[in-house]
Amino acid sequence: MTIHTSHLNIKEDLDLERIRKDFPILEREMNGHPLVFLDSAASSQKPTQVIDAISNYYKQTHANVHRGVYQLSQEATEAFENCRIKVKDHIHAASEREVIFVRGCTEGINLVAHSYGKRFIHEGDEVLISGMEHHSNIVPWQMVCEDRKATLKVIPVSDVGELNMEEYERMLSPRVKIIAVNHVSNTLGTINPVKEMVRMAHNYGIPVLIDGAQAMPHTYVDVQDINSDFYVFSSHKMYGPTGIGILYGKEEWLEKMPPYQGGGEMISTVTFDKTTYNELPFKFEAGTPDIAGGIGLHAAIQYLQDTGIEKIARHENELLTYGTEILSSVKGVQLIGTAKNKTGVISFLIKNTHPYDVGAILDKLGIAVRTGHHCTQPLMDRFGIPGTIRASFGMYNTMEEVDKLAAGVVHASRMLR
Amino acid sequence: MSEKINAIQDEIIEEFAFFSDWMERYEHIIDLGKNLPLIDKKYKTPDYLIKGCQSQVWLHADISNDGILFSADSDAVITKGIIALLIRVLSDQNPEDVANADLYFIDAIGLKEHLSPTRSNGLLSMIKQMKYYGLAATKAI
Numbered sequence: 001m002t003i004h005t006s007h008l009n010i011k012e013d014l015d016l017e018r019i020r021k022d023f024p025i026l027e028r029e030m031n032g033h034p035l036v037f038l039d040s041a042a043s044s045q046k047p048t049q050v051i052d053a054i055s056n057y058y059k060q061t062h063a064n065v066h067r068g069v070y071q072l073s074q075e076a077t078e079a080f081e082n083c084r085i086k087v088k089d090h091i092h093a094a095s096e097r098e099v100i101f102v103r104g105c106t107e108g109i110n111l112v113a114h115s116y117g118k119r120f121i122h123e124g125d126e127v128l129i130s131g132m133e134h135h136s137n138i139v140p141w142q143m144v145c146e147d148r149k150a151t152l153k154v155i156p157v158s159d160v161g162e163l164n165m166e167e168y169e170r171m172l173s174p175r176v177k178i179i180a181v182n183h184v185s186n187t188l189g190t191i192n193p194v195k196e197m198v199r200m201a202h203n204y205g206i207p208v209l210i211d212g213a214q215a216m217p218h219t220y221v222d223v224q225d226i227n228s229d230f231y232v233f234s235s236h237k238m239y240g241p242t243g244i245g246i247l248y249g250k251e252e253w254l255e256k257m258p259p260y261q262g263g264g265e266m267i268s269t270v271t272f273d274k275t276t277y278n279e280l281p282f283k284f285e286a287g288t289p290d291i292a293g294g295i296g297l298h299a300a301i302q303y304l305q306d307t308g309i310e311k312i313a314r315h316e317n318e319l320l321t322y323g324t325e326i327l328s329s330v331k332g333v334q335l336i337g338t339a340k341n342k343t344g345v346i347s348f349l350i351k352n353t354h355p356y357d358v359g360a361i362l363d364k365l366g367i368a369v370r371t372g373h374h375c376t377q378p379l380m381d382r383f384g385i386p387g388t389i390r391a392s393f394g395m396y397n398t399m400e401e402v403d404k405l406a407a408g409v410v411h412a413s414r415m416l417r
Numbered sequence: 418m419s420e421k422i423n424a425i426q427d428e429i430i431e432e433f434a435f436f437s438d439w440m441e442r443y444e445h446i447i448d449l450g451k452n453l454p455l456i457d458k459k460y461k462t463p464d465y466l467i468k469g470c471q472s473q474v475w476l477h478a479d480i481s482n483d484g485i486l487f488s489a490d491s492d493a494v495i496t497k498g499i500i501a502l503l504i505r506v507l508s509d510q511n512p513e514d515v516a517n518a519d520l521y522f523i524d525a526i527g528l529k530e531h532l533s534p535t536r537s538n539g540l541l542s543m544i545k546q547m548k549y550y551g552l553a554a555t556k557a558i
Binding site: 360415 | 493538
């Protein structure tokens with residue numbers, strides 16, 4: 001194994017030094033070592049620009065939105081609604097009416113499962129998901145299938161961690177009422193051919209929901225190009241705050257779906273006899289929204305755009321290539337998920353060791369990785385393993401940090417031998 | 418408070434005082450884990466499993482008039498090493514003392530992070546379960 005330590009700024013379009021300065025948390029030390037944060041797939045860190053936007057909002061602009069006649073409320077409403085416009089432009093949605101604020105990806109999926117399911121899924125119908133879904137894209141559909149007496153079917157995953165597209169095609173039929181798959185696997189990093197999958201599903205008139213949580217921080221997503229009927233993602237995985245996410249839905253579907261939760265904001269008129277609902281997008285936004293979260297998400301998207309998502313993707317891809325190469329050369333390391341198309345996620349095991357032990361030792365070296373089943377137990381069962389060690393990259397990670405990971409893995413594997 | 422239990426805890430703290438850094442401590446824990454006597458195969462079943470999100474623990478208690486004998490296992494070796502220490506402290510003790518034990522040694526030897534609920538390694542539930550056995554046996558006797 002060769003260790004390189006001076007990759008910083010070589011062949012980098014990204015101004016890594018500046019970027020790392022934007023993320024104050026990266027200055028922290030863990031157990032006496034500089035923090036090496038390799039868990040961005042769970043949640044990315046936040047740049048000062050996002051932190052300041054939230055802080056300034058509370059200092060200068062906060063009031064409840066969509067209801068005050070006074071100037072402050074109007075300013076808050078404008079700032080919050082500007083986030084909706086920012087999201088709409090960023091994902092290239094056809095209109096702001098198609099951009100619904102939710103608490104996160106999980107709530108977005110639950111909203112569609114519940115609301116679409118209530119209206120369109122009936123006894124004997126099928127719901128199609130894939131074998132590499134996060135629990136958040138499994139359990140809501142199980143609940144809906146149980147409730148509607150429908151059947152959940154699973155697209156199989158190959159040994160390298162790709163979806164079996166022939167099997168997928170065979171599974172399509174008029175009985176399938178919706179398909180829910182991730183754009184990028186959180187455990188394997190596999191980028192799924194979602195555009196192609198949507199095209200095939202639409203031949204049967206089946207709508208498709210894409211869980212884009214792991215795609216948004218790494219690639220430009222054009223929802224009209226992908227042409228999915230729903231696309232959901234969380235702010236906190238794309239350098240924005242926790243507690244807010246987006247459900248994009250085609251207007252034609254959202255119009256036909258009943259509201260998910262009742263309350264303020266989502267109504268037009270309320271009497272004790274009957275309530276009429278507000279129009280899109282507010283029909284699905286009961287209660288006071290996460291206004292500060294919206295302001296933060298706006299700043300995060302701006303930060304991604306200013307930095308350049310292509311540049312970020314290229315940088316992360318270099319980290320992936322280098323990390324894959326260097327970890328493969330460590331004796332006993334087995335990579336889980338070696339799809340052709342991947343984002344910066346490396347899941348691996350060390351022969352005869354348990355992921356927990358490796359994670360505990362890496363932690364002592366200041367290296368933050370995720371260990372366990374990554375909320376994808378069925379996928380772990382598919383590979384017959386209890387879990388993996390997962391290193392996932394963000395825009396701020398360096399080649400030097402990949403070296404530290406590899407050295408840490410060698411160290412752990414020696415200690416545990 | 419059982420003096421017998423605390424004497425063993427103090428003994429462990431003294432042993433660990435010889436180690437100068439985390440690496441030596443972990444190496445020792447790993448050794449303890451590797452040398453933990455195997456649990457009887459018939460107890461390594463779902464009935465005896467304490468499922469953690471990260472690692473899993475199997476625990477069996479043999480309750481007799483003389484006290485409780487614990488045997489346990491885990492799929493992770495660091496977890497197993499801590500199990501070895503817990504067994505050394507709590508096994509073959511009076512049930513009431515097990516139920517009331519204040520396990521201060523884990524913090525004192527710098528392993529408290531392994532008992533954090535976010536680690537979800539089954540250890541916290543294991544200690545709870547050991548104490549339940551102690552409580553149940555106290556009532557039974």
